[in-house]
Amino acid sequence: MTSITLHGAVEEIGGNKILIEDGDTKLFFDFGLSFGKYGDFFSHYLQPRRHSILSDYMDLGLLPNLSGLYRQDYEKRFRESSPEPNYDGVILSHPHLDHAGFLSYVRSDIPAYCSPGCKAILQVFEESSYGFHEYTRLKESFKIRESKRDSTKIVKDRSSVIPREVNIFKPNFKIDDITIHPFPVDHSVPGSNSFVIETSEGSIVYTGDIRFHGLKGNFSQFFVEKAAAFDPDILISEGTNIQDTKSYGELDLQQDLFSVLENVRGLVIVNFPVRDTDRMRSFIEGAKHTDRSLVINMRQAYTLKTLAENGVTHVPRLDEVKIFVPRKGWGVINDMNYPIEIQMQDYHSWENQFIEQNNSVTADEISSSPEKYIFRCDFFELKYLFDIKPPQESIYIRSITEPVDEEMELDQIKVDNWLKHFGLYPYIQLHCSGHASGYEIQEMVKQLNPKKVIPVHTEKPAEFSSFHGDVILKGLGEKYTLS
Ligand SMILES: [Zn+2]
Ligand SMILES: [Zn+2]
Incomplete structure (x- = not known):
């Protein structure tokens, strides 16, 4: 059985956390921060509580309440942590924080997969930015040890770093029975990719964030041509600018x-x-x-x-x-x-x-x-x-x-x-958007000719129904089963 569950990016721009399950294989495509929901509660001067961040974020609907997914040092603060991971990987479309930012909370034994550009940018975040950026190196929290200077004293231990496996995409790589074909596409950050995902119940195309009017529009066009050849069953498409007709490139x-x-x-x-x-x-x-x-x-x-x-x-x-x-x-x-x-x-x-x-x-x-x-x-x-x-x-x-x-x-x-x-x-x-216009999305859908469309990363998902006859609108955390 194959299913798709959106744990973010439903009627909002960003926060993509798309769970694709095929038999026992469970993969997240993106694991991002929802800036909209975050901004509803937090600001520069009202920051989340680090010690209870997972439970607080779950309470506010910023993170899904799933077990065997989150890093154990934080999860153990509020509940028993699963000894084994329940997920097989997180595949990142690109390094914008609304797609990759919450990877920092994913347990270290769940590997990530991304492009070299995405990995490089995450590394820069980790090494040079303020905030919680632990993508490739997780600094273990809530540990204590004997003081090196005075063994009678106990101090907080901040020295332990657990590496995460961050794998670079190969042209068509397999995770268990799922085959993933990443394609570099045009967007407003280096290392952006769209995907064709072959499952046991059919092929799924996921755009990530995409545009056609940037300097690499030909990359996006190439992706659409190649993806169309898979005769997609499902298209999971971004729709940030779905209501815009013109595109200024x-x-x-x-x-x-x-x-x-x-x-x-x-x-x-x-x-x-x-x-x-x-x-x-x-x-x-x-x-x-x-x-x-x-x-x-x-x-x-x-x-x-x-x-x-x-x-x-x-x-x-x-x-x-x-x-x-x-x-x-x-x-x-x-x-x-x-x-x-x-x-x-x-x-x-x-x-x-x-x-x-x-x-x-x-x-x-x-x-x-x-x-x-x-x-x-x-x-x-x-x-x-x-x-x-x-x-x-x-x-x-x-x-x-x-x-x-x-x-x-x-x-x-x-x-x-x-x-x-x-x-x-x-x-x-003087600005042009990092996202395809409504017209460009419509053209892409026409060329891909998917059987069904799942809109994400848009405040107006219902707009997709104006140009496709089978649009699936599921709520946050609602499972859609392919058959
Ligand atoms: Zn985005
Ligand atoms: Zn983006």
């Missing part, structure tokens, strides 16, 4: 960007999503077109470096950009009154490698030749404008999505205040 954005940049004499400041390497490519091209250089932050530099080390292609190289070294901590970088060791202590160890690079730049360098740069500056980096001092005739390009909730709206008010303070208001909005 990355190349349209590049054209608009070029004409904006041609008329700027001061500094160009831009905010685009930190891990969107296609958008980074667009701004690199814009910079080349106008004799400027794109300046990215150290986390982005670390991401490009890690992607390259993992053999990921179709992403910018580190030598195509400049790396911004901001004043942090004591703010003594390049201050000769302080020894170099003290200067370096203002930075995380992973940042040190970028400080002395020949393509690193400081605020002073940008400030003295603003016409040479496009400076990427996100919400948290607005404070560096004090050092950069954008001159008159500088502009700010907002290259991220419109605010979708109250918290984003409040943040945007703060951004506007900063822009007004530095004479950068009004800003220019």
